[in-house]
Amino acid sequence: xxxxxxxxxxxxxxxxxxxxxLPGLLYFIIFHYLPMYGTVLAFKDFRISxxxxxxxxxxxxxxxxxxxxxxxxxxxxxxxxxxxLKLVLxxxxxxxxxxxxxxxxxSTFKKFVQxxxxxxxxxxxxxxxxxxxxxxxxxxxxxxxxxxxxxAPRIFMSEENGFVAILILTDIWKGFGWGAIxxxxxxxxxxxxMYEAAVIDGANRWHRIRYITLPSLVPVMTILIILSMSGxxxxxxxxxxxxxxxxxxxxxxxxxxxxxxxxxxxxDYSYATAIGLFKSIVALVMIVISNKIANTIRGKEAxxxx
Amino acid sequence: xxxxxxxxxxALKRSAGGIWFDSINYLFMLFIVVITLYPFANQVSISLxxxxxxxxxxxxxxxxxxxxxxxxVAFHYDAIWSGFNNSLFRMGLGTLISVVFxxxxxxxxxxxxxxxxxxxxxxxxxxxxxxxxxxxxxFLVKELGFLDTIWALVIPGMIxxxxxxxxxxxxxxLPESLEESAKIDGAGYFRIxxxxxxxxxxxxxxxxxxxxxxxxxxxxxxxxxxxxxPHKYVLQVVLRRIIIENxxxxxxxxxxxxxxxxxxxxxQMQATVIMISTVPMLIIYPFVxxxxxxxxxxxxVKG
Numbered sequence: 001x002x003x004x005x006x007x008x009x010x011x012x013x014x015x016x017x018x019x020x021x022l023p024g025l026l027y028f029i030i031f032h033y034l035p036m037y038g039t040v041l042a043f044k045d046f047r048i049s050x051x052x053x054x055x056x057x058x059x060x061x062x063x064x065x066x067x068x069x070x071x072x073x074x075x076x077x078x079x080x081x082x083x084x085l086k087l088v089l090x091x092x093x094x095x096x097x098x099x100x101x102x103x104x105x106x107s108t109f110k111k112f113v114q115x116x117x118x119x120x121x122x123x124x125x126x127x128x129x130x131x132x133x134x135x136x137x138x139x140x141x142x143x144x145x146x147x148x149x150x151x152a153p154r155i156f157m158s159e160e161n162g163f164v165a166i167l168i169l170t171d172i173w174k175g176f177g178w179g180a181i182x183x184x185x186x187x188x189x190x191x192x193x194m195y196e197a198a199v200i201d202g203a204n205r206w207h208r209i210r211y212i213t214l215p216s217l218v219p220v221m222t223i224l225i226i227l228s229m230s231g232x233x234x235x236x237x238x239x240x241x242x243x244x245x246x247x248x249x250x251x252x253x254x255x256x257x258x259x260x261x262x263x264x265x266x267x268d269y270s271y272a273t274a275i276g277l278f279k280s281i282v283a284l285v286m287i288v289i290s291n292k293i294a295n296t297i298r299g300k301e302a303x304x305x306x
Numbered sequence: 307x308x309x310x311x312x313x314x315x316x317a318l319k320r321s322a323g324g325i326w327f328d329s330i331n332y333l334f335m336l337f338i339v340v341i342t343l344y345p346f347a348n349q350v351s352i353s354l355x356x357x358x359x360x361x362x363x364x365x366x367x368x369x370x371x372x373x374x375x376x377x378x379v380a381f382h383y384d385a386i387w388s389g390f391n392n393s394l395f396r397m398g399l400g401t402l403i404s405v406v407f408x409x410x411x412x413x414x415x416x417x418x419x420x421x422x423x424x425x426x427x428x429x430x431x432x433x434x435x436x437x438x439x440x441x442x443x444x445f446l447v448k449e450l451g452f453l454d455t456i457w458a459l460v461i462p463g464m465i466x467x468x469x470x471x472x473x474x475x476x477x478x479x480l481p482e483s484l485e486e487s488a489k490i491d492g493a494g495y496f497r498i499x500x501x502x503x504x505x506x507x508x509x510x511x512x513x514x515x516x517x518x519x520x521x522x523x524x525x526x527x528x529x530x531x532x533x534x535x536p537h538k539y540v541l542q543v544v545l546r547r548i549i550i551e552n553x554x555x556x557x558x559x560x561x562x563x564x565x566x567x568x569x570x571x572x573x574q575m576q577a578t579v580i581m582i583s584t585v586p587m588l589i590i591y592p593f594v595x596x597x598x599x600x601x602x603x604x605x606x607v608k609g
Contacts, residue, residue: 014420016496017413020495027411032433036436036437037438101335104331104332113339116338117342119343127584135348205324263441280438283435
């Protein structure tokens with residue numbers, strides 16, 4: 001009875017706060033939990049005449065079909081290739097940049113470089129898609145530069161291998177500066193006396209980077225690795241949707257673009273929902289697993305997400 | 307130790323690291339600046355050059371000779387104007403409701419004795435880990451009658467769990483004594499929120515407002531799938547049609563109307579619309595960039 005009494009007292013005392021929370025609560029229910037419930041579409045055979053609720057159940061048929069669907073298999077493979085390459089090549093880029101920038105010391109030049117470096121983060125892929133299509137075109141600067149060195153001009157955006165390389169390089173180009181902010185801040189918080197002590201002990205620059213700078217970045221790196229694991233099936237919809245074309249679609253069709261085509265272009269709603277659900281579940285499983293791993297490795301809660 | 311004074315240590319640090327490393331590092335940083343800015347500089351020059359200039363100059367960096375023809379055509383292109391207005395309106399409304407409702411959602415969660423607090427937090431956390439995907443969201447927006455309205459663009463993404471989390475972290479660090487004294491004076495939670503918490507939280511609110519605003523300015527997919535009426539396209543979708551889908555018939559028509567036929571190529575026209583959409587961002591960027599960077603740190607405070 002006493003506990004219940006306290007609950008009612010808390011409720012009464014916080015009724016204004018609950019009222020303030022109400023719009024947010026409704027928002028999350030309607031715009032997040034309702035679509036989650038809407039994934040039942042993946043287990044139905046959607047017919048417009050019967051609506052979402054009236055359409056018949058088909059169990060796991062759409063999922064079984066997906067793994068016989070060469071289009072989906074190809075999209076899954078492309079997604080994994082592109083996102084893994086982006087992770088492996090893109091993850092070290094901001095770290096290397098932050099470490100090298102840290103060696104510049106405090107100066108206006110350092111600030112300027114950093115400010116410039118994260119400018120592309122604020123430009124949409126619609127615009128950047130246009131910029132790179134122009135930049136890499138037959139009349140674009142890259143071909144003109146290559147020509148000066150005696151290479152034959154190439155249509156980079158139409159070559160399958162070249163296109164995947166373009167996706168990865170432009171993704172790194174757009175994101176390294178922004179990604180470096182958090183590392184640069186971690187380095188700025190380091191006690192300069194540690195470097196001074198290391199110098200006195202005879203450490204050269206490489207030693208200082210290896211034994212002071214790099215280890216101080218490990219906690220941040222752990223968190224960022226965990227976060228990036230859940231995006232293993234995110235190969236970058238915005239980027240690819242605005243850059244790909246029919247000549248390179250075989251190597252750049254990813255799960256997200258495939259869901260868009262199947263769902264909103266072909267109106268195969270149930271199947272597209274099933275593929276989307278597959279992706280969401282993989283993301284969920286990945287983040288739970290990687291968080292567990294992080295907890296075990298570190299042996300403490302501090303660096304894990306929750 | 308022999309090196310007791312800071313000055314000597316500094317000198318040693320220089321020599322120990324070697325002038326070579328420093329020089330190469332500076333050059334590398336300069337190279338990074340160049341590869342980041344050059345693609346934009348190239349677009350500026352293409353948009354401002356005559357066709358002959360744009361194609362004769364090998365690595366176009368400075369317009370040669372200057373021609374404003376493409377800008378004149380863009381100026382007469384209604385779709386760019388309506389897109390610009392739609393984007394501005396969307397950004398204003400979207401940012402306003404996002405900030406207000408994010409703050410209203412975050413504040414109660416800071417109160418330890420709020421009933422169902424844990425449940426609410428878990429509920430919001432889960433939305434950051436799992437989502438229903440494109441198709442259920444599309445049906446929801448459609449069923450709500452949001453198609454071809456501004457609501458389709460500003461409501462579905464109104465509150466993000468991440469922003470709630472950042473704001474709550476900030477609220478938690480506000481001095482409790484201020485709230486306590488207001489409570490003694492008989493102020494309710496809503497009054498405390500509007501009179502004390504919100505004004506004191508302007509730094510975090512500014513950061514989130516900027517993030518959301520840039521997000522709205524750059525967002526195109528919602529407008530692409532939820533808007534059918536071309537007059538309601540946001541600027542990014544208008545751009546997409548010109549830049550990515552190569553849809554330049556309207557522009558050719560306008561060019562003919564104002565007597566600029568054959569004066570420029572599609573690529574130049576595309577460079578022009580790229581600049582029109584990017585210049586507002588480039589102008590405000592130097593002034594607001596430090597707030598963006600600050601926001602990243604707010605998110606990292608937790609660890």
